[in-house]
Amino acid sequence: xxxxxxxxxxxxxxxxxxxxxxxxxxxxxxxxxxxxxxxxxxxxxxxxxxxxxxxxxxxxxxxxxxxxxxxxxxxxxxxxxxxxxxxxxxxxxxxxxxxxxxxxxxxxxxxxxxxxxxxxxxxxxxxxxxxxxxxxxxxxxxxxxxxxxxxxxxxxxxxxxxxxxxxxxxxxxxxxxxxxxxxxxxxxxxxxxxxxxxxxxxxxxxxxxxxxxxxxxxxxxxxxxxxxxxxxxxxxxxxxxxxxxxxxxxxxxxxxxxxxx
Amino acid sequence: xxxxxxxxxxxxxxxxxxxxxxxxxxxxxxxxxxxxxxxxxxxxxxxxxxxxxxxxxxxxxxxxxxxxxxxxxxxxxxxxxxxxxxxxxxxxxxxxxxxxxxxxxxxxxxxxxxxxxxxxxxxxxxxxxxxxxxxxxxxxxxxxxxxxxxxxxxxxxxxxxxxxxxxxxxxxxxxxxxxxxxxxxxxxxxxxxxxxxxxxxxxxxxxxxxxxxxxxxxxxxxxxxxxxxxxxxxxxxxxxxxxxxxxxxxxxxxxxxxxxxxxxxxxxxxxxxxxxxxxxxxxxxxxxxxxxxxxxxxxxxxxxxxxxxxxxxxxxxxxxxxxxxxxxxxxxxxxxxxxxxxxxxxxxxxxxxxxxxxxxxxxxxxxxxxxxxxxxxxxxxxxxxxxxxxxxxxxxxxxxxxxxxxxx
Ligand code: SF4
Ligand code: SF4
Ligand code: SF4
Numbered sequence: 001x002x003x004x005x006x007x008x009x010x011x012x013x014x015x016x017x018x019x020x021x022x023x024x025x026x027x028x029x030x031x032x033x034x035x036x037x038x039x040x041x042x043x044x045x046x047x048x049x050x051x052x053x054x055x056x057x058x059x060x061x062x063x064x065x066x067x068x069x070x071x072x073x074x075x076x077x078x079x080x081x082x083x084x085x086x087x088x089x090x091x092x093x094x095x096x097x098x099x100x101x102x103x104x105x106x107x108x109x110x111x112x113x114x115x116x117x118x119x120x121x122x123x124x125x126x127x128x129x130x131x132x133x134x135x136x137x138x139x140x141x142x143x144x145x146x147x148x149x150x151x152x153x154x155x156x157x158x159x160x161x162x163x164x165x166x167x168x169x170x171x172x173x174x175x176x177x178x179x180x181x182x183x184x185x186x187x188x189x190x191x192x193x194x195x196x197x198x199x200x201x202x203x204x205x206x207x208x209x210x211x212x213x214x215x216x217x218x219x220x221x222x223x224x225x226x227x228x229x230x231x232x233x234x235x236x237x238x239x240x241x242x243x244x245x246x247x248x249x250x251x252x253x254x255x256x257x258x259x260x261x
Numbered sequence: 262x263x264x265x266x267x268x269x270x271x272x273x274x275x276x277x278x279x280x281x282x283x284x285x286x287x288x289x290x291x292x293x294x295x296x297x298x299x300x301x302x303x304x305x306x307x308x309x310x311x312x313x314x315x316x317x318x319x320x321x322x323x324x325x326x327x328x329x330x331x332x333x334x335x336x337x338x339x340x341x342x343x344x345x346x347x348x349x350x351x352x353x354x355x356x357x358x359x360x361x362x363x364x365x366x367x368x369x370x371x372x373x374x375x376x377x378x379x380x381x382x383x384x385x386x387x388x389x390x391x392x393x394x395x396x397x398x399x400x401x402x403x404x405x406x407x408x409x410x411x412x413x414x415x416x417x418x419x420x421x422x423x424x425x426x427x428x429x430x431x432x433x434x435x436x437x438x439x440x441x442x443x444x445x446x447x448x449x450x451x452x453x454x455x456x457x458x459x460x461x462x463x464x465x466x467x468x469x470x471x472x473x474x475x476x477x478x479x480x481x482x483x484x485x486x487x488x489x490x491x492x493x494x495x496x497x498x499x500x501x502x503x504x505x506x507x508x509x510x511x512x513x514x515x516x517x518x519x520x521x522x523x524x525x526x527x528x529x530x531x532x533x534x535x536x537x538x539x540x541x542x543x544x545x546x547x548x549x550x551x552x553x554x555x556x557x558x559x560x561x562x563x564x565x566x567x568x569x570x571x572x573x574x575x576x577x578x579x580x581x582x583x584x585x586x587x588x589x590x591x592x593x594x595x596x597x598x599x600x601x602x603x604x605x606x607x608x609x610x611x612x613x614x615x616x617x618x619x620x621x622x623x624x625x626x627x628x629x630x631x632x633x634x635x636x637x638x639x640x641x642x643x644x645x646x647x648x649x650x651x652x653x654x655x656x657x658x659x660x661x662x663x664x665x666x667x668x669x
Contacts, residue, residue: 033572149569156570156577165552165588168639172556173375173583175366177321180639181348190551190639204321215589218549218604225346225549225640
């Protein structure tokens with residue numbers, strides 16, 4: 001961290017719902033600890049203080065969805081020593097990346113009375129598609145424990161370690177009965193990265209992949225299994241085409257299923 | 262790995278493991294009988310002795326192991342159906358308590374918990390303090406209704422955690438305090454193959470009491486002095502010859518119903534010489550590398566050690582958690598690259614460890630034939646089919662250099 005004083009932390013937002021920032025704001029006591037350990041110099045959702053940088057640690061929420069965000073993200077990178085993207089939007093393009101699978105212009109004309117006023121990119125993409133990112137925290141929203149853990153590790157001067165194992169690992173650790181084996185539910189857990197604490201299976205629901213792909217996921221085999229469970233190929237592919245559909249791994253698997261537009 | 266003094270050579274037949282403590286009872290110990298109320302009293306007696314009673318119970322559509330307060334928590338009248346990647350419960354037309362095959366859990370969940378704090382570190386006033394016994398007094402578990410394969414799995418994990426020169430203290434503390442009320446199987450699952458691994462369905466070692474459920478109650482065999490005391494306290498009377506005969510018949514019939522009979526002769530050598538077999542690649546096409554098989558396997562012990570720090574930098578914690586040879590990150594070595602990058606090499610590692618190198622390491626195979634890895638594989642992969650395929654295609658080689666790395 002930079003010499004003297006406390007490390008300077010900045011939080012920025014691109015195209016997103018603010019849910020990830022809220023994970024920080026809702027952190028109660030841990031937020032006070034954090035405010036004591038770092039100097040929060042830019043965080044529009046929390047404070048009117050805004051300093052231009054440089055920042056020691058920068059958190060970005062949201063995807064790159066407009067031309068101005070593209071400029072902004074490059075600028076932020078230049079002013080940041082350690083850049084962390086948080087959430088499905090910032091790490092994979094988010095749910096708004098569904099437009100990447102369609103004709104964005106056509107969608108805009110269907111939704112807005114004056115689409116010509118929009119300044120929007122054709123695609124919604126991850127921050128790391130445009131600038132170097134030092135750490136990606138997946139999830140919709142990010143897991144608070146994982147976010148605070150990553151910040152704590154950075155403050156301790158170590159590299160945060162995030163597991164890339166699938167949700168199944170955590171689901172089994174917590175002793176939840178497998179929804180796929182017991183109830184035949186099409187669950188994305190086997191190809192989705194752990195970090196959420198197997199939240200959906202905890203409530204008997206199938207994982208819908210909000211943490212994005214685990215490392216080297218075998219998506220094709222899982223889609224085959226969904227077919228055995230009675231889903232059509234299209235229904236199976238739609239499970240994947242949701243919050244993290246534009247992650248490289250899920251995108252590649254979907255391309256196999258549905259030839260590109 | 263340091264070989265155990267008692268290690269036998271690979272290829273020798275599996276034999277039943279004996280417990281690490283002496284069995285207290287003699288051959289003349291009478292067989293006992295408990296009706297339902299007496300069995301209820303037995304559970305109460307275990308609780309009275311300060312045990313946390315762990316038994317089968319219904320949760321989330323499956324029979325899991327959890328704390329049970331009394332008879333009403335046990336899965337009365339429930340049966341189970343098992344297949345590759347499928348599991349379901351069914352209503353029986355009787356009110357048996359142990360009339361189903363085990364679900365995903367085994368004693369492993371308690372003796373080697375999925376996540377466990379190993380140490381906490383703090384620095385009050387700048388002085389670094391390390392506290393190793395972070396989780397306080399070890400729990401004393403009384404396991405109710407574990408099956409023969411599960412008992413054998415405990416004895417195998419004993420070799421893993423206690424058999425070498427370094428004893429795993431947290432495991433040892435929980436293990437030594439535990440009481441085992443085992444159940445002989447009368448209703449095996451469709452994925453069970455303990456008759457082929459020589460590990461069931463009879464409980465032969467590692468229990469304090471072993472019961473067999475028959476009409477009207479349970480026939481109980483005494484394993485230790487404490488087991489006898491507990492039966493006495495429950496008011497278990499001596500069993501009649503008819504009751505004993507009925508219990509023998511029930512377990513014999515169960516053994517006969519187990520129709521999965523893999524050919525495991527020399528399987529270790531078959532696996533060793535087939536490290537380059539294309540079957541591994543074919544299975545890897547289907548394998549999700551999700552690690553569910555290793556998580557439910559009652560003998561798998563691999564774990565990861567994780568350090569976390571607090572935001573203030575005043576406290577840190579070291580814990581260990583279940584991990585799996587199926588996850589790519591688990592195969593990373595110093596320098597950051599994976600030693601088993603392909604799914605095929607990781608699948609091969611799991612099966613070869615279970616049936617070949619485990620024996621070199623610990624003197625017995627790592628598989629007790631419980632069938633859990635088959636039932637709980639979301640891709641429906643059946644290890645027995647994989648073993649049969651390797652045997653049938655013994656000697657085939659693929660030309661992919663990646664998979665040629667030695668396995669031992
Ligand atoms: S390898 Fe499979 S059948 Fe063998 S003990 Fe493990 S879970 Fe049971
Ligand atoms: S290497 Fe795999 S099979 Fe062997 S103990 Fe570890 S997790 Fe289990
Ligand atoms: S064999 Fe089945 S349970 Fe094991 S990692 Fe592969 S898909 Fe998962």
